[in-house]
Amino acid sequence: MKYILTLNAGSSSLKYSVYRTQAGAGLELRAVGQVDRIGxxxxxxxxxxxxxxxxxxxxxADHARAVExxxxxxxxxxxxxPxxxxxxxxxxxxxxFDKPAVLNSDILSALHRLVPLAPLHQPHNLSAVRAAMSSFPDAVQVGCFDTAFHRSQPWVDDTFALPREYYDKxxxxxxxxxxxxxxxxGELDRIDPDDHHRKTVVAHLGNGASMCAVKGGKSVASTMGFTALDGLPMGTRCGQLDPGVLLYMIAQEGMGHNQIRDLLYTKCGLLGLSGISNDMRELEASTRREAKEAIDYYVFxxxxxxxxxxxxxxxxETLVFCGGIGENSATIRGKVCEGMEWLGIEIDxxxxxxxxxxxxxxxxxVRVIKTDEELVIARAVDAALAA
Structure with a gap:
């Protein structure tokens, strides 16, 4: 009998799950938890x-103390x-990386070079890895990547219309x-194992939000792009934005790199549109016009x-709602599906x-499925241990 720990690190929080694994018995979730207000x-x-x-x-406490x-x-x-x-x-x-990887110093160095592509996430992810390596020196450390699933995207959805040299970079x-x-x-395959070629759109709606088109179990297109800013508006992130807006802010508003980054990541989205909150529950409960308009734009x-x-x-053929909002807000699901009969979508x-x-x-x-990223991570670790 052994234990597997999963870690999901943010800037000021660290979510964790504990699984028990033993030969022939699979994974058993034993505990979940979170460290809040790190730093x-x-x-x-x-x-x-x-x-x-x-x-x-x-x-x-820092991330190292949180892991301890x-x-x-x-x-x-x-x-x-153990x-x-x-x-x-x-x-x-x-x-x-198009699949999970056992982490070592060389891989960590390569991942550190990607910090500019995910400045609010990657540094904290890597801090948790280093803390875990220190606290659990004998444990196998496995990295599971949010970008890996999309490495199957065709070239037209993988590129921008920039000079090709930038794609190569x-x-x-x-x-x-x-x-x-x-x-x-994976859940769709478990629920309906005979349908391997379904045309599916998955809406992962939470404080971070995106959608993905899946065909034959592979990612074909996603709303997010180079960074976790693109596509849908999120709790505090802007979503789709004309890049000319940024040129205007630099030239006319005199904004610098750090100011723009702070704006786009922390002051936009539902919070910026409503001026009230980034929490959909608060917006749904509000009677203010700004709350309704923020919800309307989100749904649009x-x-x-x-x-x-x-x-x-x-x-x-299939539309799936998941994530904190997708799983829990009947209001948002209803508004998204309303009047979509032309697409074949009708709900009760x-x-x-x-x-x-x-x-x-x-x-x-149209399905509502509670997603479980931690189980995906635990399965990857279990596979690495068995290899």
Whole structure:
């Protein structure tokens, strides 16, 4: 019997899951938790296990201290069995990684060079890797990349209309949320194993949001591109934007690189449009006009991308909602599907309100599936341990 730990690091948080694995028994989820307010003086750790909840105040903590604290709180529940492998969500794998990889110093150096492509994610992902290597020196460390799922995209969806030399330098449409799309396509195969060539659009809607067109289990097109800014508006990120706007901001507003980066990543999206919140739950509960307009724009962009992604795969057979908003907001699902009968999308309001697994009544099957990126990571670690 061994244990696998998965880590999903953000700038000020570290989500984790603990799985037990033993020969012939598969993976068993034993605990989940999160360290919040990393980098502050009052970081906290939460552990949820078998219906129980444990929390601890960590005081001042960086990612290294957060990983140590996770080990301390989980170790008593592991019955003396070792943590054999640790899986890491790493946002950017560039062109090098189209599948999970066992991490070493050379790979970490290559991943560090991708920091400019994901400046708000990659540094924290790599900090967690280094912390885990220090705290678990004997464990296999496996990187799972959000961009890997999209390496199957055709050239026309992988490139921009820039001089070809920039494509060769790595300026491409990488796509993100690949771990979520990997899980969803796997679930579709499990639910309907005889249908391997379905034309599917998956809408991963959360504080970060994107959509992906999938055909035959492979990514054909994605709304996200070179960075995690493109496509749909998100909690605080802008989504699709005319690059001329940035030229204007530089020339007329006198904005520099750091100001623009801060604006696009942290002050736009639902927060910027509404001036209220980046939380869809708060916007849905608000009576203010700005909240309604932010929701309307969010839905408009989803519907517009749905049409384009359907064209990319030559039709639509399945639409999947996942992510925090996609799984929990019947309002957003209803607004996205309203009036889409021309595309074959019709839903039952009662099933939608209940969050049923299938909410459709029309030709296109509309599903609500809870995504599980951590399980995808744990499976990759389990495979590495078995290799």
């Amino acid at each position: 502050s003086e009052n970081a906290t750790l939460i552990l949820k296990r078998e219906g129980e909840r444990d929390s601890r105040e960590l005081g001042e 604290a996770i080990l301390e709180i989980c170790e008593p529940h592991m019955q003396g069995a 943590v054999a492998g640790i899986g890491h969500r790493i946002v950017h794998g560039g062109t090098l 790595g300026i491409r449409r990488y796509g993100f949320h690949g771990l979520s799309y990997d899980y969803i396509t 962009r989803i519907r517009r991308e749905l049409g384009g992604l359907t064209a990319a795969i030559g039709g639509l 309001p009662g099933l939608n309100a209940a969050g049923a697994g299938i909410i459709s009544t029309g030709r296109v099957t």
